[in-house]
Amino acid sequence: MAENVADSIREPERASTKRLLIPLAIFVVLVAFLLIGLTRDPREVPSPLIGKQAPAFTLKQLHDPAKTLGPADLKGQVWLLNVWASWCVSCREEHPLLIELGKTKVVPIVGLNYKDEPAAGMRWLTENGDPYNTSVVDRDGRVGIDWGVYGVPETFVVDKTGAIRYKQIGPITLEALQTKILPLVRELQKS
Amino acid sequence: MKRLLLVLIVVAIALSPILLLAVAVPTEKDPVAAARAVALSEKLRCLVCQNQTIADSNAELAADLRRQIHEQIAAGKSDKEIVDYMVARYGDFVLYQPPVKSTTLLLWAGPALLVLVGFIVLARTVRARRARPATPEMSAEERERAARLLRGDTAKDAS
Numbered sequence: 340m341a342e343n344v345a346d347s348i349r350e351p352e353r354a355s356t357k358r359l360l361i362p363l364a365i366f367v368v369l370v371a372f373l374l375i376g377l378t379r380d381p382r383e384v385p386s387p388l389i390g391k392q393a394p395a396f397t398l399k400q401l402h403d404p405a406k407t408l409g410p411a412d413l414k415g416q417v418w419l420l421n422v423w424a425s426w427c428v429s430c431r432e433e434h435p436l437l438i439e440l441g442k443t444k445v446v447p448i449v450g451l452n453y454k455d456e457p458a459a460g461m462r463w464l465t466e467n468g469d470p471y472n473t474s475v476v477d478r479d480g481r482v483g484i485d486w487g488v489y490g491v492p493e494t495f496v497v498d499k500t501g502a503i504r505y506k507q508i509g510p511i512t513l514e515a516l517q518t519k520i521l522p523l524v525r526e527l528q529k530s
Numbered sequence: 531m532k533r534l535l536l537v538l539i540v541v542a543i544a545l546s547p548i549l550l551l552a553v554a555v556p557t558e559k560d561p562v563a564a565a566r567a568v569a570l571s572e573k574l575r576c577l578v579c580q581n582q583t584i585a586d587s588n589a590e591l592a593a594d595l596r597r598q599i600h601e602q603i604a605a606g607k608s609d610k611e612i613v614d615y616m617v618a619r620y621g622d623f624v625l626y627q628p629p630v631k632s633t634t635l636l637l638w639a640g641p642a643l644l645v646l647v648g649f650i651v652l653a654r655t656v657r658a659r660r661a662r663p664a665t666p667e668m669s670a671e672e673r674e675r676a677a678r679l680l681r682g683d684t685a686k687d688a689s
Contacts, residue, residue, distance in 0.1 A: 384577060387621040454590065480594050487619040489577035489591055 386487050386506045393420075393497050394485035398475035401452050401460055408449065408475050410501055417527045418447045419520075420495040421471070422483065424455040425463035427491040433510035434467050440516065441470030446524045450474035453483050453491055496520060498527045563603050570599050570609060574616055575624050583626065 388394070397409040421437060423430045441448055450471035452460040457476050464474070477483055486495065487506075496505040505523055507515055568585060574595065576587035584592040595616070602612045616624045628634050668676070 381580065384621060384623045387618060480590070484594060484598060484619060487621075489620065 382490065383508050384489070386503075388487055388503050389506060391503060393495070393501050393503050394482070396475075396477075396482045396485065398451075398477060398482060401450070401457055401464075401474035401476050404457075404476070408473050410497065413447070413449070413497070414501050415499055416447065417499060417524055418449060418497050419524075420449050420451055420486070420497060422451045422453045422486070422488050422491050422493040423474075424453045424491050425459040426455065427453075429510045430492045431467065433492055433512075434470070436511050436513060436516060437470040438468045441472075445521070446528075447472045451482065451486075451488075452476050453488065454478070454480040494520070496523055496527070499530070563600075566609065567596070567599050567603055570603075570612055571596050573613070573626055575626055577620055577624065 393410045395410055397407045397411075400406045400408055437448065440446070448471050450473070452474050454477065457478070460474070460476070464471075480488075486493075490508060492510055494507040494511055495503050498504050504527060505519065507520065511520065571585035572583050574584045576582050576584045576589055576592040576595075578589035578591050579587050582592075584595045586592075598615075599612055602615065607615075613625070622628055622631075622634075628637065630638050
């Protein structure tokens, strides 16, 4: 009889402890979401251009303004478009990697000199080294807009059919080069 | 003759700011187009400083995109065409008001869903409180035992 009474007292208590755990559970779920959020970079906006044809352009070459270059001239090969400028600070960060990549001659690199003075751009390349097969001049940034450029440096991988397959926002890192860009380039070159 | 020349020079200097102003405001000639451009640039997000519209932002990209809007309006493009142009290049993220899609459904339905859950919890709590009697009922045996405990007679209760 006495046990019965004890049970009837404990029963609602147990229910209320369960209810107390609900906010804790919600909190844990919230923290999990926030932690995942911390690992992501809000500046990296996925490009809608991935898988689509690279926007066409015909731009003057930086070192030889009499000549032009555009994606149409590069059809049939895998190539990289690297958006750079002499005023761009983080371009210096990735530049040594680009120089190394340029030396290997694995893949042609086209530089898009974005919103820059051609003279300043050329001086920058003499000072820091020129990893580009060709650089073209996008003086007013119109081609940059077509390619969805919003933060220099940016690097695009274009396949043999002229479609954009990958976009690196911000400086190329050794990790991105080794785990993403180079494997993708090799795979695309085989196909 | 010299005096006349002097007067001419003074007048030219006095007028020059007005002449400059007239050159600097070509888009304001058409107030409708200007209003459209402002309305459009307030709907689009600047990707450099992500919490500003391209109307608010001083970033170079925002200025370039505003120029694009002006040029496209001048070229006779509709608002939808201009917005589509931006979305094609920068994705749905440029829109301050994201479109309703399968991927954004939770975003749009989220607040309503939360209100719904809130109402359900409220209704259940109220019902449970109503169902519970104000003072818990005691059986005759429990009353007897309570009375015994109050008298200080604990010997029989030890179990």
